[in-house]
Amino acid sequence: MSNKIVIKESVRGIIEYILRTGSIDDRFVGSTRAVEGTIAHQKLQSNNEKIYDNYEKEVRLSEEFKIEEVTLIVDGRADGIIIEDNNVYIEEIKSTMKPLILIDEDYNLLHWAQAKFYAYIYAFQNNMSEINVRLSYFNIETEEVKSFNKKFSFVELKNYVSSIIEEYKKWVILKSNLIEDRNKSITTLKFPFEKYRLGQRELAKACFNTIREKSVLFAQAPTGIGKTISTIFPAVKALGENRGERIVYLTAKTITRTVAEDAVKRLKDKGLGCRNITLTAKDKICFKEKSICNPENCEYALNYYDKVNNSIYNMLKEEDNFTRETIEDYARKEGLCPFELSLDLSLWCDVIICDYNYAFDPRAKLKRFFEDDVDKNILLVDEGHNLVDRSRSMYSAEIYKEKILSASKAVKGKAPNLYKCLNSINKYLIELRKELQEVEVSSIYKKEQYKDLTKLLRIFISECDEYLVKAVNTEGYEEIRDLYFEIRSFIAISEIYSEKEYVTLVELNKNDVKVKLFCVNPSKNLSKIIQEAHSTTIFSATLTPIKYYIDVLGGDDKSYRMKLPSPFKKENLKVYSNPLNMRFSQRDNNIDKLCQLINRFKEEEVGNYMVFLPSYQYLDKLYSRYCELYGDKNTICQNEVLREEERVEFLNNFKEDSNILAFCVIGGVFSEGIDLPGKRLIGCIIVGVGFPRISNEGDIIRNYYEDNGFDYAYIYPGINKIMQAAGRVIRTEEDKGRILLIDDRYSTIKYKSLLPTEWEL
Structure with a gap:
């Protein structure tokens, strides 16, 4: 075995791996614990900074252990180190929802184990014969703290840590063997195709250099370049040079997960020895x-x-x-x-393929990878344009009055205290509704939170803890449990709420009231993951304009950027435009003209076409009128709600020798991520400029970004939908196709500058 094998593990990771016992039990833990735990740490650390003259928080501690020919580096961050009256205390902070009276010194031995490991490292490196360990429990609801102190001799700690390392020994040896075999296979690994496509080598080199420099890359790489293999291959080669410890391939859709799996399999067929996993929800x-x-x-x-x-x-x-x-x-x-x-x-x-949630959603992310060991990740973010809306959703939370009212009815007469809490929340939301009704508006938003509402929600959580323990299997239990987790999620987001990046939005829908903590600008939250990773490459066929995506997705002035041309012959794609006015106010007036344009375009060359319309409402109107004028033979229309089997059935209509005209919605399931090569799709007709529906949230985004607001809220997301829909037509080097853009705005300088340079309208 090579004596160069170095394995890095976190203190927390080793302790949990060796000492965990018993059963999985996530009752009342919910999906917000990661957020709440961080908040608990920050609050107690802030208090300690005021109390102690000599206090350090988040202290990085690291020590090497020799196991045969392997060097095991164990590190982590001690939550706090207190030096007082010549005594040193290593503090471990744990958040809890339990009343502190129920927590005693031996509540969780894993908590002591982690703190003792840190204490050993500190004592060893500072030549101390004894040291104190403090275990502090912070109740998230009451913000009360309960601490336990123990003094250990260095010899005690050394023996304890030695026993842990001895038990972990077989895992270290296994991992070192796996790494050595993997790296040996990577040394001789070649690109799995005979030659690179146009732009493919450039993307692969840029990705590798980004990893080498521990930087961030935003890459627009059009369909056909082979983005997946061009990012995974250089990332694998970087692993072989011990740059980063794992590749995390993040996707928004199941189909792109499959493409990533196929790319890894192709590399394995060429000799790569590694372990890959796809995480399923x-x-x-x-x-x-x-x-x-x-x-x-x-x-x-x-x-x-x-x-x-x-x-x-x-x-x-x-x-x-x-x-x-x-x-x-x-x-x-x-x-x-x-x-x-x-x-x-x-x-x-070595390769983990999973959804965005596992990295970015504060309520679902994998703490083992995206808090403790985030700097070991080589992140590859596929279809990065999707991360804008997804991240806004991940970092937002909302509650509805109707759910509160329904829950209060469910517990009335059964849980008086809980009913009282819910009734108070309901009354507060009624008052909000009255405020909006009095000024005759259906929505308002402001920078500040409704702190009195948050207090009421916290009281509900505290009361609900007891109810959920006692009322298992009673009528209405699941409704209360679901609401409990929704409200905990709302509270968790309220703790990371910042008046710079967030607004509080209130909307009325008949008698219902929604209060939403809306993350207008997700860049700050995303950057914690993107910038702290070993490296991050965000790529898509549509990152136009690239500065917009760098601004919104957590990039900065140091982030690399690249824009590659299409690898296909530009003469294979004919792009036409027609200046019919498709603004909202004129759409209905121009339906007959639009039907005529669609029919004429698809008659010019026989084959399968897709028509992309601005909304389902307009889709229904246009499709009905088209069938009146030209008949419904060989036409199909997308339903607003589609089961998976219906989606497959819809796509199965597109055969090489068929003549189908499909009416779809821009931004829907058929305008992105589908592959209909050859003559299965020879053209598309795109109606309008893809604007997202005008909404309160869109207008909030517009106001937030000021001079760039309309672009950021509507134009850039719209042009992205256009590019994605157009990308369905040419899928391979042999494909030929046609696109018709119908809207007078395509003739403006603004839109011409956003469309691909190889398109000649």
Whole structure:
């Protein structure tokens, strides 16, 4: 074995891996704990800074351990170090929803273990014979603190840490063998195609250099370049040079996950030895009808932590491609939760393919990768244009009056205190409704939060904790539990709320009232992940204009940027425009003219076409009128709600020898991410400029960005939809196709500057 193998692990990761026991039990933990835990740390640390003269927070501690020929570097951040009266205290902070009276010194031995490991490192490096450990519990609701102090001799701590390292030894040796085999295979790994396409080598080199320089790259790479392999291949080569420790390939859609899996398989066929995993959403992979993760409701949660390590060890010996099917097979055989098994397996994988949520959503992100070890990640963000809307949603939260009222009815007469809480929240929302009705508006927004509302919500959470323990299996229980998690999510977002990036939006819909904490500018939240990773490459066929995406997605002036031309012959795509007025006020007046243009264009060359309309409402009007004028033969129309099988059936109409005219909505499921090569689709007709629907949120974005506001809120998201829809036509080097853009705005300087230079209208 090479003596150059160095393995880095976090203190928390080793402790949890070795000492976890028992069952999975997420009752009342919810999806906001990561956010709340961070907030608890910050509040207690802030208090400590005021109390102690000599206090440091988030202190990085690191130590090396030799295991055979492997160097194990264990590091992490101690929450706080207090020096007072010649005594040193290593403080570990834990957030909790439990009343502190129920927490004693031995509440959780893993918490002590983590703190003792930090204390050992500090004592060893500072030549101390003894040191204090303080374990502090912070109640999120009451903001009360309960602390326990213990003094340890250095010898005690050394023996304790040695026992932990000894138990972790077999895992270190396994991991070092896997890394050595992987790196050896990467040394001789070649690009898996005979030659690079136009622009492909440039993208691959830019991606590799970004990783080497630990930087951020925004890349617009048109359809046909082969973006997936051009980012995964250089990232794999970088892993072989010990740059970063894992590749995290982030996607917005299932189809792009499949493309990433295929790219990894292609590299494996060329000799790559690595472990890859695709993470599947909990509700999709769960074996039970409902994802209720506790030993009373699920046999796969029972004694999970007692069984999982041996299973993972065997899986790593036998497999290297952890698909959903593979994980499900092992999970059933071993009696393990498939979702948790996939997360634990991912710790041992070189390539992780997953949804954006796992990296960016504060209520769902993987703490093991995106808090403790974020600097080890090589992030590849596919279809990066989708991250704008997704991130705004991830960092926003809302509550509805109707849900509050319904929940209060469910507990009336059964839980008086809880009913009282819900009634108070309902009354507050009624007052908000009255305020809007009095000034005859349907919405308002402001920079500040409604802090009195947040207080009422916190009281509900505190009261609901007791109810959820006592009322299991009673009528209305699930409704209250769902509301509990929604309100906890709202409170969690309220804690990261900033008047610079957020507004509070109130909207009326008949008698219902919605209060939304709306993240107008997600860049600050995203940048924590994007900038702190080993490197990040954000790529898409449509990042136009690129400065807009750098501004919104957490880039900065140091971020690299590149824009590659299409690899296809420009004469293979004919682009036409017609100046028919498609502004909202004129759409209905021009329906007959529009039908005539559509019919004429598709008659000019026989084949399959898609027509993209601005909204479902306009789609229905236009399709009805088109069928009146020209008949419905060989026409199909997209429904507003589509099941997966209906989506597949719709696309199956596009055959090489058919003559289909499909009416769709711009920005819908058929204007992005579908692949109809050859003559399965020879043209598309795009009506309008793709503006998102005028909305309160859109207008808030417009006001926020001031001079660039209208562009950021409407024009740039609209042009992105146009580019995505147009991208359906030419999918391979042999494809030929036609596009018709119908709107007089395409003849303006503004829009001409945003369209691809190779398009000659």
